[in-house]
Amino acid sequence: xxxxxxxxxxxxxxxxxxxxxxxxxxAGNTGGSxxxxxxxxxxxxxxxxxxxxxxxxxQGTPYxxxxxxxxxxxxxxxxxxxxxxxxxxxxxxxxxxGFQGGAIxxxxxxxIAFAFGIEATRQWLAxxxxxxxxxxxxxxxxxxxxxxxxxxxxxxxYELLPIPDPVKYGMEGVEILGIGTIVAGVLIGLFxxxxxxxxxxxxxxxxxxxxDEVGEGPEAGDGDESSGEDGPADSIDxxxxxxxxxxxxxxxxxxx
Amino acid sequence: MTGALASAGPLGAPVVAQVxxxxxxxxxxxxxxxxxxxxxxxxxxxxxxFGAYSLGMAALYTFYRAPDVAMTEAAISAGVTTVLLLxxxxxxxxxxxxxxxxxxxxxxxxxxxxxxxxxxxTMGDIPAVGSEDAPIWSNPDVTQWYxxxxxxxxxxxxxVMAVLAAFRxxxxxxxxxxxxxxxxxxxxxxxREVFA
Numbered sequence: 001x002x003x004x005x006x007x008x009x010x011x012x013x014x015x016x017x018x019x020x021x022x023x024x025x026x027a028g029n030t031g032g033s034x035x036x037x038x039x040x041x042x043x044x045x046x047x048x049x050x051x052x053x054x055x056x057x058x059q060g061t062p063y064x065x066x067x068x069x070x071x072x073x074x075x076x077x078x079x080x081x082x083x084x085x086x087x088x089x090x091x092x093x094x095x096x097x098g099f100q101g102g103a104i105x106x107x108x109x110x111x112i113a114f115a116f117g118i119e120a121t122r123q124w125l126a127x128x129x130x131x132x133x134x135x136x137x138x139x140x141x142x143x144x145x146x147x148x149x150x151x152x153x154x155x156x157x158y159e160l161l162p163i164p165d166p167v168k169y170g171m172e173g174v175e176i177l178g179i180g181t182i183v184a185g186v187l188i189g190l191f192x193x194x195x196x197x198x199x200x201x202x203x204x205x206x207x208x209x210x211x212d213e214v215g216e217g218p219e220a221g222d223g224d225e226s227s228g229e230d231g232p233a234d235s236i237d238x239x240x241x242x243x244x245x246x247x248x249x250x251x252x253x254x255x256x
Numbered sequence: 257m258t259g260a261l262a263s264a265g266p267l268g269a270p271v272v273a274q275v276x277x278x279x280x281x282x283x284x285x286x287x288x289x290x291x292x293x294x295x296x297x298x299x300x301x302x303x304x305x306f307g308a309y310s311l312g313m314a315a316l317y318t319f320y321r322a323p324d325v326a327m328t329e330a331a332i333s334a335g336v337t338t339v340l341l342l343x344x345x346x347x348x349x350x351x352x353x354x355x356x357x358x359x360x361x362x363x364x365x366x367x368x369x370x371x372x373x374x375x376x377x378t379m380g381d382i383p384a385v386g387s388e389d390a391p392i393w394s395n396p397d398v399t400q401w402y403x404x405x406x407x408x409x410x411x412x413x414x415x416v417m418a419v420l421a422a423f424r425x426x427x428x429x430x431x432x433x434x435x436x437x438x439x440x441x442x443x444x445x446x447x448r449e450v451f452a
Contacts, residue, residue: 087327092412095323097420103331110339127452138436141429156425168411171421174428182432186439187336189451193442194340197347 063117073115081108088180092172098179105180106187118195125188133185141178144170279319286312295360297353303341310334320385324416 088101113121148157158170289309296302310333317326383390393399402415402423412418420428443449 091417092414094414095416096327097324097414097417100324100327100331103328103336107331107335107339110336114339122452125452127450130451134436134439138433141432145425145429156422156429158422165411167422171410171412171417174421174425175417179428179432182436186435189439190340190442191336191343192452193446193448194343194347196448197344197446 063119066115069115073111077108077111080111081105084108088176089172091175092168098175099183101176102180102183103187105184106191109188110191113191113195118192122192122195125192130185130189130192133181134189135185137178137181137183137185141174141182144173144178279316282312282316282319286316295357297355297358299350300342300345303338303345306341307334307338310337324414 084101084104084107086101087096087104088098091097091101109121109125144161145156147162148160149155151160151162153160156170156174158167160166161170163169286309289305289312293302293306293309296305310329314326314330314334317323317329388394402419406415406418407413410418410422412422439451443451
């Protein structure tokens with residue numbers, strides 16, 4: 001996690017901090033501003049005197065274009081990715097398998113994200129891909145397990161699968177298309193969703209959601225911010241069912 | 257881990273001689289990194305040292321011929337967990353500390369030491385690593401059966417994978433679903449509807 005700020009607006013929000021609460025609120029769709037108005041959690045501390053960057057002052061995903069990291073990752077990534085696939089596909093004959101291979105494949109995506117920026121990776125790797133990996137893996141595993149049941153056997157009774165060499169290819173299917181894809185998809189998803197995290201969402205979105213549920217009107221500042229955030233929320237989350245809802249939608253709008 | 261501690265313990269000198277230099281240095285490395293992880297006052301330092309600890313454990317697993325476990329430890333613990341912890345640190349406030357190490361709570365350390373000493377007393381009954389008398393190895397109904405029958409039953413050379421995907425496939429299905437559920441839970445906790 002290298003030092004310089006390039007996290008953009010979220011940084012600006014938390015830098016000015018709660019001390020200039022109103023300014024931050026006027027900044028509209030910055031993520032950090034909501035945190036400032038939310039107050040607390042130590043983020044209203046003054047900047048450190050020694051001038052060192054504290055993590056509280058780089059709330060957006062910190063990213064530095066490094067001339068060392070980028071070429072290194074460019075060289076290493078194809079090999080690491082191939083190794084991940086090898087570990088997954090060759091799990092029957094050598095150490096490894098779906099769990100390990102899926103984790104290595106996910107780690108390749110982490111590497112790329114650290115070298116070229118998490119946001120760039122997020123856009124390159126559409127949500128569809130991540131969800132398809134995780135959900136597809138679960139469905140394939142369940143399917144391979146349930147087909148023998150439908151044919152009158154037991155769960156995962158590979159002999160009954162209607163394919164040539166069913167035991168071998170059934171197990172390979174479970175390892176590669178089932179476990180490997182689930183692990184890779186979920187780990188990549190965890191990484192991306194943690195990188196977005198709470199902070200750019202403007203603190204604990206529960207506060208907004210709670211207000212909505214209880215029926216109290218949101219505070220004036222919150223109202224401004226959530227209306228300001230609807231735009232980015234729409235543009236980021238294509239296909240989201242209800243981006244207009246003030247509470248949860250606001251969580252998606254922050255970091256751009 | 258247990259085996260070498262046992263061999264260094266009440267079993268006496270002949271067994272201690274089996275502990276190679278690589279093994280001993282790996283042990284020292286793992287124990288030291290574990291201690292520094294617990295004692296480091298700076299969270300970032302603790303996370304990085306914890307990654308080193310996981311790497312040491314992975315090497316140790318490899319040394320004890322458990323490459324599947326070693327791979328998982330290296331990929332998940334040293335790699336993915338460290339990255340996720342670092343990511344979380346970048347999102348949270350990191351206090352700056354004057355002291356490099358936590359102050360040790362002496363009563364707690366004493367209690368932990370007593371527990372450790374008590375556990376060490378049982379080490380004499382644990383068979384040495386690789387001993388053919390170890391129940392986990394000599395058991396004809398479980399370990400030896402799997403080693404003998406796995407290829408005939410499943411056509412898979414890696415027994416670990418055969419156990420995971422065939423013999424205990426239903427368990428593995430549960431584990432995979434747990435991983436899947438962890439992803440969903442992260443979305444729910446963070447109030448998001450999409451991963452990317």
